[in-house]
Amino acid sequence: MSLEKFSYDNRTVKWFAYATMFWGLVGMLAGLWAATALVYPDLNLGYAPTTFGRLRPVHTNAVIFAFVGNGIFMGVYYSLQRLCKARMFSDVLSKIHFWGWQAIIAGGALTLLMGYTTGKEYAELEWPFDIAITLIWLVFGANMLGTILRRRVSHLYVAIWFYIGTWVAIAMLHIINSFEMPLSLFKSYSWYAGVQDALVQWWYGHNAVAFFLTTPYLGLMYYFIPKAANRPVYSYRWSIIHFWALIFIYIWAGPHHLLYTALPEWAQSLGTVFSIMLIAPSWGGMLNGLLTLRGAWDRVREDAILKFFVVALTCYGMATFEGPMLSLKNVNAISHYTDWTIAHVHVGALGWNGFLTFGILYWMIPRIFSTQLYSRKWANTHFWIGTLGIIFYVIPLYWAAFTQSMMWKQFTEEGTLKFQFLETVTTIVPMYALRSVGGLLYISGLVLMIVNLAKTIRRGTFVADEAAEAPPLAKVTATYGKAHWHNWIERRPVQMVIFSLVVVGIGGILEMVPTFLVRSNIPTISSVKPYTPLELHGRDIYIREGCYTCHSQMIRPFRDEVARYGDYSKAGEFVYDHPFQWGSKRTGPDLARLGGKYPDSWHYNHMLDPVSMSPGSIMPPYPWLFDNRVDKGKTPAMINVMRKLGVPYPEGYEQQAKADFDKQAGQIADNLKRDKLEIPADREIVALIAYLQRLGTDIKVSEAKN
Amino acid sequence: MSVIILLLGASLIVALFFLFAFIWSVKDGQYEDDFSPAHRMLFDDKTDNE
Numbered sequence: 001m002s003l004e005k006f007s008y009d010n011r012t013v014k015w016f017a018y019a020t021m022f023w024g025l026v027g028m029l030a031g032l033w034a035a036t037a038l039v040y041p042d043l044n045l046g047y048a049p050t051t052f053g054r055l056r057p058v059h060t061n062a063v064i065f066a067f068v069g070n071g072i073f074m075g076v077y078y079s080l081q082r083l084c085k086a087r088m089f090s091d092v093l094s095k096i097h098f099w100g101w102q103a104i105i106a107g108g109a110l111t112l113l114m115g116y117t118t119g120k121e122y123a124e125l126e127w128p129f130d131i132a133i134t135l136i137w138l139v140f141g142a143n144m145l146g147t148i149l150r151r152r153v154s155h156l157y158v159a160i161w162f163y164i165g166t167w168v169a170i171a172m173l174h175i176i177n178s179f180e181m182p183l184s185l186f187k188s189y190s191w192y193a194g195v196q197d198a199l200v201q202w203w204y205g206h207n208a209v210a211f212f213l214t215t216p217y218l219g220l221m222y223y224f225i226p227k228a229a230n231r232p233v234y235s236y237r238w239s240i241i242h243f244w245a246l247i248f249i250y251i252w253a254g255p256h257h258l259l260y261t262a263l264p265e266w267a268q269s270l271g272t273v274f275s276i277m278l279i280a281p282s283w284g285g286m287l288n289g290l291l292t293l294r295g296a297w298d299r300v301r302e303d304a305i306l307k308f309f310v311v312a313l314t315c316y317g318m319a320t321f322e323g324p325m326l327s328l329k330n331v332n333a334i335s336h337y338t339d340w341t342i343a344h345v346h347v348g349a350l351g352w353n354g355f356l357t358f359g360i361l362y363w364m365i366p367r368i369f370s371t372q373l374y375s376r377k378w379a380n381t382h383f384w385i386g387t388l389g390i391i392f393y394v395i396p397l398y399w400a401a402f403t404q405s406m407m408w409k410q411f412t413e414e415g416t417l418k419f420q421f422l423e424t425v426t427t428i429v430p431m432y433a434l435r436s437v438g439g440l441l442y443i444s445g446l447v448l449m450i451v452n453l454a455k456t457i458r459r460g461t462f463v464a465d466e467a468a469e470a471p472p473l474a475k476v477t478a479t480y481g482k483a484h485w486h487n488w489i490e491r492r493p494v495q496m497v498i499f500s501l502v503v504v505g506i507g508g509i510l511e512m513v514p515t516f517l518v519r520s521n522i523p524t525i526s527s528v529k530p531y532t533p534l535e536l537h538g539r540d541i542y543i544r545e546g547c548y549t550c551h552s553q554m555i556r557p558f559r560d561e562v563a564r565y566g567d568y569s570k571a572g573e574f575v576y577d578h579p580f581q582w583g584s585k586r587t588g589p590d591l592a593r594l595g596g597k598y599p600d601s602w603h604y605n606h607m608l609d610p611v612s613m614s615p616g617s618i619m620p621p622y623p624w625l626f627d628n629r630v631d632k633g634k635t636p637a638m639i640n641v642m643r644k645l646g647v648p649y650p651e652g653y654e655q656q657a658k659a660d661f662d663k664q665a666g667q668i669a670d671n672l673k674r675d676k677l678e679i680p681a682d683r684e685i686v687a688l689i690a691y692l693q694r695l696g697t698d699i700k701v702s703e704a705k706n
Numbered sequence: 707m708s709v710i711i712l713l714l715g716a717s718l719i720v721a722l723f724f725l726f727a728f729i730w731s732v733k734d735g736q737y738e739d740d741f742s743p744a745h746r747m748l749f750d751d752k753t754d755n756e
Contacts, residue, residue, distance in 0.1 A: 082747075083747060153746075155736060155739070155743050155746075156731070156736060157743055157746075157747050158743075161731075164727070165724070168720065168723055169720055172716055172719070172720060176712070176716055199713065200712075200713070203713055223747070226744070226747065226748060227747075227748065230748060231748075232744035232745045232747075232748060233744045236740040236741070236743055236744040237737075237740045240737060240740075244724065244728060247720075247724055248721060248724060251717045251721070252717060
């Protein structure tokens with residue numbers, strides 16, 4: 001059989017590699033900044049875009065979707081071509097994919113800094129970006145499927161299974177979680193409310209971890225570790241079982257992010273059970289990767305690339321053991337809302353994703369530039385700095401988490417809470433400082449790698465189109481008996497792409513439409529009423545400033561939480577919350593029942609200068625809320641959108657809304673004036689105070705009546 | 707809770723997709739050989755083998 005000559009596209013791979021390094025640096029610096037602002041609140045600069053609540057989403061989105069995202073595409077574009085012995089399906093699609101993704105990242109970062117956010121963690125980008133992500137994801141899928149269908153190797157190596165699984169699952173998760181009703185160009189409200197929004201969000205959030213940070217990287221692991229070790233994967237059969245078991249089980253585990261919340265108990269249990277089951281496939285995959293190095297351990301001693309891979313797999317193993325443990329309700333009772341979660345994700349992000357990416361870059365860059373790595377010694381130094389960085393990052397946070405959680409739960413002999421919330425924060429600030437040191441070390445290692453690779457690139461010559469040859473795939477595959485109908489599609493890549501899109505699309509539509517037409521049956525509480533127009537504006541400000549990144553609005557049914565914050569939260573209290581704002585971390589106290597706890601003037605002073613009301617507080621000041629005017633003109637549109645989402649504002653309430661707005665704002669301004677605080681009623685702080693004073697009060701009304 | 711139905715449905719669709727992909731892959735003979743694929747991927751580079 002004659003050999004076909006073709007070439008591999010290394011140019012797109014190179015671009016993605018550069019983007020990975022660039023956004024990695026940007027994303028991690030944003031993280032370091034935000035983390036250090038917890039130690040020195042002055043670093044918030046009193047300026048909206050540099051405040052923790054806006055920087056933190058920039059950090060998480062940049063690391064997940066820009067650093068790891070570009071890392072995925074880099075690795076997939078490199079390995080897929082070689083595994084299929086085919087060039088990427090279309091150079092044009094590759095270009096659109098690359099530049100489209102970078103545009104989304106740049107635009108996303110900019111809008112997040114400007115305060116345009118949906119307020120749903122890891123899905124913060126607003127609706128135009130959600131659409132753009134969907135389109136670019138389709139381009140990626142078309143390019144990938146096209147390549148697979150044009151392959152010259154009949155057998156699909158296990159890495160390709162992981163790539164396909166990633167693509168399908170992310171498409172579905174992203175589309176379902178991003179259902180939202182636009183209010184303006186960069187503002188929308190989640191289609192779901194309260195408990196439902198929380199469930200969809202964490203179903204998405206957990207599977208963003210599963211199908212964005214895990215499965216694609218497992219695919220890369222199955223390609224690059226055998227390549228770097230020059231050894232076949234330990235057990236190929238095991239890898240196949242690993243794939244099917246992992247993708248099936250992962251999708252169910254989301255509710256473990258909502259243990260002890262107002263989510264129905266059976267859903268919580270389901271999340272726990274599936275999370276425990278996840279240990280088996282996760283550890284199977286980890287061991288399969290580690291055992292691939294059997295007989296090559298002598299090389300691990302010298303080869304920095306293999307060292308990175310070994311630590312990456314070890315961190316994967318630790319994180320996937322810790323995850324199920326955190327999903328046990330008794331462990332979660334201690335860990336949730338503390339820095340334990342932050343430590344846990346960073347074992348995964350810094351160890352598993354970061355180190356695997358670094359290993360791949362060190363291995364791949366010299367190859368596409370047909371040269372040797374500039375300095376192996378620097379790579380080894382990077383490895384040690386990075387490892388120390390991870391240790392200095394996570395250990396102080398574990399310590400901080402235990403300390404704080406235990407302090408929260410302590411009672412005096414008289415039966416009152418032993419510690420003020422603020423005391424539990426100031427105690428762990430030194431641990432936050434150590435964490436920043438860890439982050440700084442890790443970033444130093446990254447910088448060293450970038451310099452090392454830049455020097456490698458300078459002395460090499462780039463091979464844009466790497467020549468390759470392979471026999472064509474037999475057109476007529478040996479069939480036993482009747483040819484299967486699916487053979488027809490397999491030979492037609494374009495049709496296949498269209499069909500697969502239609503198949504995915506039908507599923508979404510079929511499930512979506514009934515859900516939006518059938519009214520939910522969350523136990524409603526008659527005294528829970530929709531927000532007033534002023535409160536709606538205040539809520540928008542709360543979301544815009546990222547208050548949810550440090551404050552929860554979900555009181556769990558524990559003695560200490562009820563004593564500290566008030567009655568535990570009920571599902572029916574959140575039916576008008578588009579989006580929900582339960583939060584996942586308590587850097588500050590829970591706010592679910594903040595309403596009525598302090599006078600308006602307290603909030604006024606506290607937002608202007610938190611330390612004046614709570615000495616030692618690490619909360620940033622929000623001076624711009626006292627200058628910015630609320631855009632009252634938006635009010636009718638907001639009411640209208642909320643009504644479409646099912647919030648029962650009476651017909652024609654839009655006309656009444658502005659008058660109600662002015663009346664309530666005037667009352668708050670009068671309250672403030674009585675405490676000698678002069679502020680015009682149309683300022684954002686007034687709307688925010690209105691919202692904060694409403695939080696959790698509806699249920700008290702019914703108690704008062706009873 | 708209608709959203710549970712949505713999520714069960716969506717999860718089932720993904721599960722079904724993978725089930726069909728699995729059946730296809732078995733029928734396609736993807737698993738008949740669990741030795742050579744692991745080795746083959748090591749030998750595909752002409753230029754960059756050390």
